Amino acid sequence: ARDYISVVGSSTVYPFATVVAEQFGKTTNFATPKIESTGSGGGFKLFCSGLGVNYPDITNASRAIKSSEFNQCQANGVGDIVEVKIGYDGIVLANSKERAPLKLSRKEIFMALAMQVPDPQDPTKMIANPYKTWRDVNPQLPATQIEVLGPPPTSGTRDAFVELAMESGAKQFDSIKALKKADKKAYKKICHTIREDGAYIEAGENDNLIVQKLQANPAAVGIFGFSFLEQNADLVQGSFIEGMEPTFEAIADGSYPVSRPLFFYVKKAHVDVIPGMKGFLAEFTSEKAWGDEGYLADKGMIPMPEAERAEYAQAVKELKTLKK
């Protein structure tokens, strides 16, 4: 008989979910939930495999559920799913403190990292990315090589980064913007494809490792979650994007543009059955956890605005299920 809650899913949410789980385990009679870090997609795969004790009760995700995943859930009898948004995660570009911080715009990020960029001579023509140094992108920037350590294509963080930073940067080119209407597929391809000529280095998903690599190589820039920047403020600094420094406040109020929502999904059918589910959900959605002053904020999660929190807390209480 399973007497503990089984949680799977995103490695980004993992550090936050675990704090809640620990808190829950220590302050109640229930066993501490087991939290697996499988990645968002892997989490959904497990979560949607079916109802029953052999399947997880909750999955964490650093993105919303996809319709294909939702359908898969339905097909396997996982009918009622409660979606809970818990907060935001800032995605930062950072470099070693030995160098000056970079001040970038999203357009420049796009120009530095995209596989294809508009030809400076003829912006309607796309050419293979010719930029070697940051200065090539923008004369204000330092003349160092473009060397960005970031997540691999298999990572959710990468998807989010591509969407939030690159795509909105690309849109600032009129030619690309025009393409959006004309040929959506080509547009997406241009926006979403990161260059593969060595300037962008796929560095795996261990963010601590990226931080340490940045120290070893001050010329490089890394892409990772805000919590790692916060913990390593003495070693690395976040790049300004659109003039905004990635600070807790800037991300929370949305003035820092690159952040993504974090979620978890609950099987309604399990709520009454697996001991402690209600309590765990309550703990997760309590002010002392996800509030502005809550312990999740301490761990680097950016809280939602109060109204949104109230809305989701209510939804959790009612177990409002997701409809698609």
Added chain:
Amino acid sequence: MLYNYLLPIILVLALAAYLKGSGRAKELWRQDGLRSLHSLPLYHGLFVAFWTAVPALAIWSLWQMAEGHLLTLAVKRGLPQELQSLSGNEFSLVMNDVKNAIRGDIVTSLNNATATGSARLYLATQQGWQSLMAYLSLGLTILGFYLSYRNISLELRARNIVERLSTIFLMLCSAVAIFTTLGIIMSVLIESIAFFREVPVLDFLLGLKWSPQTAMRVDQAGSSGAFGAVPVFAGTILIALIAMAIAIPIGLLSAIFLSEYASEQVRTWVKPLLEILAGIPTVVYGFFAALTVAPMIRDVGSNLGFAVSSESALAAGLVMGIMIIPFVSSLSDDVIHAVPQSLRDGSLALGATSYETIKNVVIPAALPGIVGSVLLAVSRAIGETMIVVMAAGLSANLTYNPLKAVTTVTVQIVTLLTGDQEFDSAKTLAAFALGLFLFIFTLFLNIIALYVVRRYREQYE
């Protein structure tokens, strides 16, 4: 109650049966004098113990497997209609509840009466069945004992029977490897086929570009991705070669030094020390490669005027080579040590130096074992993941330059399977196809190795 102790009871009974059986055989033996007994009492004992324990154990384990299912069926009948109609998996939640109710300390979703009712039913049924099972298996032990014990006689070919049984056991054990292989093929084949429906096999096998950047969401449209496996396999080979270039010389030389030159004392201490290398978690090696070795190589390289990327095949290969040293050193040391001294004497007496003796006599005689250990090391190098993820990066460059970043099959498999994945996008399925082809690729290597070893084997007497 009895049921909970069934396993130890059966084992104790088997022991008793052994003693009784061998005792009986001994008695016969004493009565009828030397050579009268076909097999040693030991074998009679084992024979009796086998028939005492094994049928009972078989029944017990069958029950162990079936119990949950049967009990669920039994309890299901006592539950309200709407619960009964739930599907299997959903019903497992109800059963979970019932079981939690039995433990008594946890609040459940069922109303109290149902819960306690079902719990009682469950317990009662379980107890009934279990005591039945207990008596059944105990009965079987007694029956097995009785029948086999009756058989003990001077002529009973107990040794042959026991040896036949052990041979069957050995055979079954070697079947494990076969089933593992079948399991592996099955678990990658179906998905690989799905993958090849989307990406043609030839594109995969001959494509020079690997970039699994497919869209993950319907609305994402995105880039289409390229699935040419050549750079990935090339990267694997490159890194494995670098690793072998480190591990084979260091490992073999260490093995030879330890078994041929070093004093017994040195060998006693150094060999286990080297074996520690195999047990350091690969994450640790990964950090070491990424944070110490790679920057060092880059600094040295840029001082010498080479363009070295911060992630290089060289760093990963070097560290991986160190990791697999013990595969070569320890296993080879054992086989070299086992070469009879008379062969060395034969060579030394001709005025050969130790080096010549080792090169011409000892190594050839130990060759199959050495090749085996090297193959194992190569295998390990091909299968290793973490070090490459951390130190060689994930970018699939088609290059033979060890100073560039490359990726390997296993790294791609791991990142594809642990990243954001989808059930049937080519991106996730590619992992299985890679796994399948890696399997085929290493199979070829191994077949070649088999023939090479066959050819050069020198069997000593």
Added chain:
Amino acid sequence: MNTLASIQNSAKLQSRYRKDRCFRLAGVSAIAVALCFIAFLFSDIFTHGYKAFEQTKIELEVELRPADFVGENLRLANYPAMVKRSLYALFPEVTDRQDKKSLYRLISPGASFEIQDKVLADPAIIGSRLKFWVPANDDVDMLMKGEIDRSLPQANRRVNDQQLAWIDSLVANNKIEMVFNTTFFTAGDSREPELAGILGAACGSFYTLLITLCLSFPIGVATAIYLEEFAPSNRWTDLIEVNINNLAAVPSIIFGLLGLAVFINIWGIPRSTPLVGGLVLSLMTLPTIIIASRASLKSVPPSIREAALGVGASKMQTITHHVLPLAMPGMLTGTIIGMAQALGETAPLLMIGMIAFIVDIPGGITDPSTVLPVQIYLWADSPERAFSEKTSAAIMILLLFLISMNAAAVFLRKKFETKW
């Protein structure tokens, strides 16, 4: 006729000797390289990790007011409030809400759990005023260990100037001290570095490896014996041999896939348990043990077998009485290496749910648990700086585990070694 002396001085001989010496030297240097690497790695790990065995504690005088404990359930009392109260009592000058929060950050969230445990253990203490040494927060711990540079500007530091002042005053009053970190050895995982311990992972590794050993050693040796001694030499046997060699090259994560498909989905063994982990790891170690065992069986001279067969020993007796003891050192080597690999492996466990946050110490092979390398992997990936020393300390524990595991096998191997 040349004399001994003249031959000794011949150039040709000198060059042969040179080869011999070079070879010997190469052997020594190979070993030296490997040993240096081990020494380097060990010292690196040790210098990073030894500080994890110490812990900063702060003395608090907590008043357990009966009014705080309403209702039956003593767990529901607001222990954090009690901690805060006693902390604010230490620094009555702090009144600002923000400052109070900063102040509370000096103490680990574990402080309230510690008090809770004391109360649960002995409810009679309710109503008294007690002195507790509670763990300091990880940032304070880092500061005390000198990992945080006081000279940095406040913004780049995890401990602000105000907190520095408070800590200094605590130091001055002897209310803060470094003690041996028992938590590390007695606790399971935690998200708070100062509360995290290795015991859960160590127990998990122990159970997992126990299963691995119990399965892979006998099965591996049995397979090797069957293939080497009994199997007829034909295409099938060749196929099995190639197949086993090939299994060794299968990436470990694929074994995880297999485990997921067979052990979890078909056999219904619960996820994240040492049982399923042990099964997967034994499949992974089997090829290593089989290959090593076969090599050592091959190296037993046939004359020994003939001798035994010649006095009328059966094949099985020949093997168990003569061949196995002589081949045992090699088999044990295979086991040592295979088990070492299993002990350090993370990738296959990913698929079967052992890369997980598990706080409770597993009590058996069907409780959810992680293993040491997974713990290392997870800690290495945690943002908190204080986990980095914990990571190194966990590696030290793993190495200790490895060494004690190997010591037994090495001892056995030594016993079986014969030279003839």
Added chain:
Amino acid sequence: MPAGLITALPNQLRAITMQLRLDTNGELSETSQQTVGVPFVENARMTCRKVDVHYGEKCAIKNISIDVGRNEVLAMIGPSGCGKSTFLRCLNRMNDSLASCRVSGDITLDGVNIYAPTVDVVPLRAQVGMVFQKPNPFPKSIFDNVSYGPRIHGLATGKADLSEIVESSLIKAGLWDEVKDRLHESGTSLSGGQQQRLCIARAIAVSPEVILMDEPCSALDPIATAKVEELIAELSTQYSIVIVTHAMQQASRVSQRTAYFHMGSLVEVGATEKIFTNPGHQLTEDYITGRFG
């Protein structure tokens, strides 16, 4: 050919003209030779009929038919490499363990075909003991070397019993005095001759009924040799013994019958006296008079 028929054959087939023709490979040609002398005895313990042995492609012995009588010592002589050891190893199926070796023909022990698939080699080898040409002691103590056979065949009921068997076997092999104080040293630390005697002791410790000895005295001095010959004489009152030897004197001293092998075929068999005084075949005569080669 059924054994019954064979033993009924007249004992007078002898001095059949024979020609040895060698083809270019040095192998025996197809036109097979017939053995001169009296290969068959009445009341045989072991019978061999048309035994051929191949190592891989190479034929090592060809068309050997001979009996081993009850309570007799049969000596086998012949130039080195002629197939004596090969033939000897067929008699207790030691060749089974050589993958490349194929045996054809019939060999029976007490009328039972020992190569029949139903035959268990273990009791066979316990009955037909063997001393190998190269001494191969186990890398175990001297005591364990000798006690191994009795132990696995259950010939001793207790520790004391076992020690007795070990002692008597070592005494019979003439090794006891040299090793009685070091029974727990390894068998491999003995001198060459001591190892050889240890192997003899090991073989006789299981009291086999037929003993095959492949040059058991090759490393022994005259005194130890005399002891072993004494042993052979003693054993032959009860058991059958087949001994390969290069020393003609030894053959004539210990054996009742002698078989002469040449290049894989059995050239002549007969009473020892007859062979050494009046050989029936030219090759035999050449060999024993030392004129051969």
Added chain:
Amino acid sequence: MPAGLITALPNQLRAITMQLRLDTNGELSETSQQTVGVPFVENARMTCRKVDVHYGEKCAIKNISIDVGRNEVLAMIGPSGCGKSTFLRCLNRMNDSLASCRVSGDITLDGVNIYAPTVDVVPLRAQVGMVFQKPNPFPKSIFDNVSYGPRIHGLATGKADLSEIVESSLIKAGLWDEVKDRLHESGTSLSGGQQQRLCIARAIAVSPEVILMDEPCSALDPIATAKVEELIAELSTQYSIVIVTHAMQQASRVSQRTAYFHMGSLVEVGATEKIFTNPGHQLTEDYITGRFG
């Protein structure tokens, strides 16, 4: 003792009364024996003085002093286990490879102490070749077995040269005819006697100047034995040969001098003729007349 002094000693020390006293362990007592006969020769090739060998605690040979003359064949006889092989192995330091074995005393070759720390064993062993008691062919082809020595010492300038050496060595050892068609088969697939001759061929292929042969004919038939003896005679015109043998006749046929060992000590040395007709010591006499034991 400097070699010069020794060789200057009068050749007449003989028939010194000697007493062998054995203590309870069967080991030699402290009161050491002196060798009867003529252990020393003028113009010796090798000299041994007070050589003791211990295996671990156990003393295997004690206080052996003897010379090996130029162009002579020295036979060593004695009961099995008396230390002949042990002594032989001292002469080219083969005992070095046994960890438990300690050698003390002086052994010189051409006046150089071969146990001196500066001495290289490699040229020593190239000069002092050895044929072991148990044939130990390499698990390589017959050709490689024989060509191994010449190859490592660079004795052949080319392929043809090497084949020539191999052929002539095999011919000398009397094995050529049997193996000339199968030079590429493994040496371990030969018969016992063939292996022994292969080892002899292997040893003489490097033309050592002193050859130590430990029962080189133990597995050989009279004809092959005769060939080897011929070889010995031929070699002894140029080289020194020490041969251990159990066959008295062989000793008397091939050797100029014979040494009799008994329980680890050298009892008597002398001209072969003298030893076999008129031994100086009771033990020798007992042994050669077969009265011993």
